[in-house]
Amino acid sequence: MTSGTQPAGSGPTALRVQLGARLRRLRKHRQVTRERAGWEIRASESKISRMELGRVPFKERDVADLLTLYGVGADERDEMLSLAREANAPGWWHEFGDVVPPWFLSYLGLEEAASLIRVYELHFVPGLLQTAGYARAVVESGHTGAPTDEIERRIALRRGRQHLLRRPNAPHVWAVLDEGVLYRHFGGPDVMRAQIEALIEMTELPHVRIQIVPLRDSVRAAAGMPFAILRFPDVELSDVVYVEHLTSALYLDKPSDVDQYARMMELACVVAEPPEDTAAILGKVLDDLCGPQI
Secondary structure, eight states, X not given: OOOSSSOSSOSHHHHHHHHHHHHHHHHHHTTOOHHHHHHHTTOOXXXXXXXXXXXXXXXXXXXXXXXXXXXXXHHHHHXXXXXXXXXXXXXXXXXXXXXXOHHHHHHHHHHXXXXXXXXXXXXXXXXXXXOHHHHHHHHHHXXXXXXXXXXXXXXXXXXXXGGGGTSTTOOEEEEEXXXXXXXXXXXXXXXXXXXXXXXXXXXXXXXXXXXXXXGGGHHHHXXXXXXXXXXXXXXXXXXXXXEXXXXXEEEEOSHHHHHHHHHHHHHHHHHSOOGGXXXXXXXXXXXXXXXXXX
16 A cells, blocks of 8 residues: 555645645644634635645645745745646546536546545446446446447546556555346446456456455445545545445545444455455356356
C-alpha cells in the first residue's frame, strides 16, 4: 500500500487531497483554529474543513491568504500556489460529463486519489475489473436504445478508469463478489469466458485481492450492499463510503457511518472463501458455464 503523505494518483482530486493535508498541518503547527482560518478567507469553519479534506476546488486567493496567515516562506509558498493551480485543472474523466452524472464524476476523482479501494458487488463484476466485452454488454443492457457513440463513450470511460491498476503506484483493490455475479451472463458464453479468465489473471496481481461469497451465504453477507470504501494515503483523512443508487449516490465520511460499513465489509470477507481459493473457484465456474477449454 502507498504510504506517507503523497497521493496515490496524480489527478486533480489527488492533488487537492495533498494540498489540503499540507494546509491542515500548517494550520495545526501554527495553532490556528479553523474558525480563525475561515475568517481570514471570508468563509466558514466548515469551508476550511472541506478544503483540508480536499473535497472542494481551491481558490488561489484563499490559499495565498492562508499561507500568509500561517507564515509560509517564499519557496514553499510558490510551490503550494502552483499545486493549487494544478489541483483546479479538470480531471481526464470530466470530458465524459455528457454521458455520466456529476455525482459519479466525483467518485472517479476519489477513486483516482485512493490508495485502497474495497468493494462488495452483488450484480456485476466491478467496473475496475471488467473486460471490454463484458463492459459493453453491461452498458448496453443498462442503456437500451442509447446512440452508438454514447455507448462507446461510456465504455471508453470504464476502460480509462482501469489505467490506475497499471500505474507504478497503483492502489490496492480488494473486491468481494457474490457468486451469483459469476453465473449472471452478460454478452453470452464467449464474453463470460473472457471475463472469468481475466479475473483469474487478476488474482495473480500483488495489489488485487478477489474473494467470492458462496451462494449459500449471500443473504448473510449482502445487507446494505453493494458499496465501496475508499482509503487515502494521508492517515488523517477519513475513509469515504460510496453507495450508488439509480439516480444518485451517497458519500459518507462520518466515523460512525464508515465504521458500520467497515464492519459489513469485514463480515463479507469472513463469509467469503479465502482469496487463495479464488482462482480455483473461478476455474470451476469457467467449466460450469462454458465447458472446459479444448
